[in-house]
Amino acid sequence: MRDVAARAGVSAMTVSRVLKDENVSTATRDRVLAAVRELGYRRNEVARNLRLGKPSGMIGLVVTNLGNPFYSQLALGAEQVAETHGLRLVLGNTAGVPQREHELVDDLVSRRVDGMIVVPAGSTHQHLDPASLGGIPIVLASSPPAGIDVDTVLVDDFGGARAATAHLLAEGHRAVGFLGNPPTLFTGAERFRGYWAAHEEAGLVPRDEWIRRGPDDIPTAAAATRELLDRPAPPTALFCTNNRMTLGAYREIRRLGTATELAGFDDFEMADLLDRPITVVSYDAGEVGRRAAELLLDRLDRDHSADPGPARRTMVPTSLVHYGR
Amino acid sequence: MRDVAARAGVSAMTVSRVLKDENVSTATRDRVLAAVRELGYRRNEVARNLRLGKPSGMIGLVVTNLGNPFYSQLALGAEQVAETHGLRLVLGNTAGVPQREHELVDDLVSRRVDGMIVVPAGSTHQHLDPASLGGIPIVLASSPPAGIDVDTVLVDDFGGARAATAHLLAEGHRAVGFLGNPPTLFTGAERFRGYWAAHEEAGLVPRDEWIRRGPDDIPTAAAATRELLDRPAPPTALFCTNNRMTLGAYREIRRLGTATELAGFDDFEMADLLDRPITVVSYDAGEVGRRAAELLLDRLDRDHSADPGPARRTMVPTSLVHYGR
DNA sequence: CTGTTAGCGCCTTCAG
DNA sequence: CTGAAGGCGCTAACAG
Numbered sequence: 001m002r003d004v005a006a007r008a009g010v011s012a013m014t015v016s017r018v019l020k021d022e023n024v025s026t027a028t029r030d031r032v033l034a035a036v037r038e039l040g041y042r043r044n045e046v047a048r049n050l051r052l053g054k055p056s057g058m059i060g061l062v063v064t065n066l067g068n069p070f071y072s073q074l075a076l077g078a079e080q081v082a083e084t085h086g087l088r089l090v091l092g093n094t095a096g097v098p099q100r101e102h103e104l105v106d107d108l109v110s111r112r113v114d115g116m117i118v119v120p121a122g123s124t125h126q127h128l129d130p131a132s133l134g135g136i137p138i139v140l141a142s143s144p145p146a147g148i149d150v151d152t153v154l155v156d157d158f159g160g161a162r163a164a165t166a167h168l169l170a171e172g173h174r175a176v177g178f179l180g181n182p183p184t185l186f187t188g189a190e191r192f193r194g195y196w197a198a199h200e201e202a203g204l205v206p207r208d209e210w211i212r213r214g215p216d217d218i219p220t221a222a223a224a225t226r227e228l229l230d231r232p233a234p235p236t237a238l239f240c241t242n243n244r245m246t247l248g249a250y251r252e253i254r255r256l257g258t259a260t261e262l263a264g265f266d267d268f269e270m271a272d273l274l275d276r277p278i279t280v281v282s283y284d285a286g287e288v289g290r291r292a293a294e295l296l297l298d299r300l301d302r303d304h305s306a307d308p309g310p311a312r313r314t315m316v317p318t319s320l321v322h323y324g325r
Numbered sequence: 326m327r328d329v330a331a332r333a334g335v336s337a338m339t340v341s342r343v344l345k346d347e348n349v350s351t352a353t354r355d356r357v358l359a360a361v362r363e364l365g366y367r368r369n370e371v372a373r374n375l376r377l378g379k380p381s382g383m384i385g386l387v388v389t390n391l392g393n394p395f396y397s398q399l400a401l402g403a404e405q406v407a408e409t410h411g412l413r414l415v416l417g418n419t420a421g422v423p424q425r426e427h428e429l430v431d432d433l434v435s436r437r438v439d440g441m442i443v444v445p446a447g448s449t450h451q452h453l454d455p456a457s458l459g460g461i462p463i464v465l466a467s468s469p470p471a472g473i474d475v476d477t478v479l480v481d482d483f484g485g486a487r488a489a490t491a492h493l494l495a496e497g498h499r500a501v502g503f504l505g506n507p508p509t510l511f512t513g514a515e516r517f518r519g520y521w522a523a524h525e526e527a528g529l530v531p532r533d534e535w536i537r538r539g540p541d542d543i544p545t546a547a548a549a550t551r552e553l554l555d556r557p558a559p560p561t562a563l564f565c566t567n568n569r570m571t572l573g574a575y576r577e578i579r580r581l582g583t584a585t586e587l588a589g590f591d592d593f594e595m596a597d598l599l600d601r602p603i604t605v606v607s608y609d610a611g612e613v614g615r616r617a618a619e620l621l622l623d624r625l626d627r628d629h630s631a632d633p634g635p636a637r638r639t640m641v642p643t644s645l646v647h648y649g650r
Numbered sequence: 651c652t653g654t655t656a657g658c659g660c661c662t663t664c665a666g
Numbered sequence: 667c668t669g670a671a672g673g674c675g676c677t678a679a680c681a682g
Binding site: 651652653654655656657658659660661662663664665666 | 670
């Protein structure tokens with residue numbers, strides 16, 4: 001800025017004013033802008049924010065696995081909203097490791113992000129309390145806060161699972177298997193709850209031997225499916241709590257050639273190209289990101305006012321999609 | 326930091342030293358660390374970098390569409406490498422709009438990123454020249470530089486397309502159709518070149534009426550497929566230059582019930598679950614991101630030395646995968 | 651081992 | 667309308 005000032009024959013203050021679009025005589029302004037162009041000068045936004053006592057103009061986004069389409073869609077949604085406010089997104093991938101999440105959040109605080117959107121990796125959230133984060137606001141996505149009071153965006157895991165299971169029951173199935181991830185994950189627990197609730201509402205109770213809550217990838221899901229179907233009175237339908245479970249189950253059912261009906265959480269491209277019918281619980285992952293960013297932006301505004309208001313919670317709806325009918 | 330210093334009864338300088346792990350007496354250090362903990366103090370990395378004259382410790386990643394798995398995998402790969410060096414990733418999505426790319430790059434320069442990885446949205450790259458970017462290094466991904474001299478990571482578009490087409494020809498097909506995106510995209514041009522080269526090497530020349538370079542989504546690809554197959558002597562096989570083309574073609578072929586053989590660029594999950602065989606050109610998108618980050622990190626080191634060295638170029642290989650055999 | 655001074659690049663405040 | 671002084675939070679460089 002000094003160089004620009006020297007070249008234009010003014011003080012640095014005048015350059016600053018020109019760049020801020022403050023009152024400067026037209027002649028001076030033109031000379032300054034010319035100097036800016038000639039020198040290829042760009043104001044240092046970092047120094048600017050420091051002086052203004054403002055944060056960095058960036059939002060931290062901490063997810064468990066960016067390789068998962070759900071999270072990249074979420075990121076895209078958050079980016080779209082952030083960008084309308086001139087905010088950039090800083091990415092952090094935790095790979096589901098709570099320790100890593102802790103470090104990342106800490107680092108982002110040190111970098112003075114304006115706020116953060118976090119998909120929690122663990123079930124302990126104490127380290128995500130804005131109070132212990134220098135007051136930096138946080139929004140949780142896909143998992144509700146535990147022991148802290150922050151804005152949250154959830155997917156209707158319970159409702160989606162219940163609807164999918166209810167559909168299978170309505171088709172006349174009386175032995176609906178469950179293939180899911182460990183109940184330690186909020187999402188897993190909710191979807192299991194939905195599976196159970198649909199049964200109760202139909203006056204039924206799922207049998208333990210239809211339930212597998214261990215598998216966590218396609219091969220283990222396929223193996224679990226084989227076990228389930230390889231019993232005397234096997235389930236005639238299967239509800240899977242996520243994409244990978246559904247794929248594993250689909251492969252195995254196809255291989256075995258049974259008539260097992262399949263429903264699963266998470267939509268996927270090409271589901272309509274499969275050669276057997278399938279029902280999926282679909283939802284808009286981008287919407288999760290958009291809502292999270294909106295809550296955060298709103299909070300950033302509020303925090304400047306007297307009353308920050310209470311923590312809010314919003315739920316992104318799901319819908320059932322039937323393929324291959 | 327002043328507060329911490331006051332609480333520990335030392336000067337700010339001593340706090341700074343403790344945080345830097347410099348020589349400080351054990352007693353003093355303990356007092357300082359206690360104060361840090363009690364106050365929940367975190368060093369302001371922004372101010373620190375400003376004083377040290379260093380950039381922000383962040384890498385800009387500018388892609389055309391984060392919703393595309395290719396780019397999110399790329400982002401994940403770049404993040405993995407960056408994080409080993411304590412660098413964060415700042416995201417920018419251009420939606421393929423060159424103007425937007427220009428703004429984003431400019432903004433990232435103003436935010437003093439250490440360097441940038443860019444998937445160009447347009448064919449003009451003048452605004453990506455480090456010389457006009459205040460010397461901030463750039464790595465291009467998936468498209469070669471035009472008129473500037475920067476490090477680049479490419480996918481073997483030509484080789485992959487050639488191999489896929491050669492496979493179809495080796496199967497005995499003598500009328501292989503082409504379904505691709507406009508030749509204005511580097512990637513599209515290269516893949517077309519590969520298609521052509523495979524023919525030449527077999528002593529053949531593709532006919533114009535087998536070639537469709539217009540479609541850019543699933544429905545238009547399906548429509549183009551119908552046109553191609555709806556002629557007197559239709560192609561008996563089809564090469565598609567990307568995922569969406571392949572899906573569109575697959576749907577239409579399946580609907581028409583023809584025996585058209587299909588090969589396409591881009592692997593996809595579940596390709597093995599389809600009910601007709603298909604050949605895809607597969608490659609590791611994460612590897613593109615990793616290599617780009619490595620080139621960038623290496624360049625960041627070099628730039629501090631006397632000789633920055635020449636621009637480098639690396640190509641990520643492709644492989645052919647046959648499904649449903 | 652610890653403190654003081656000065657300044658990174660910018661902008662608020664107060665004078666001219 | 668324009669400039670000078672001072673400081674955001676931090677740390678090199680130089681005392682002591």
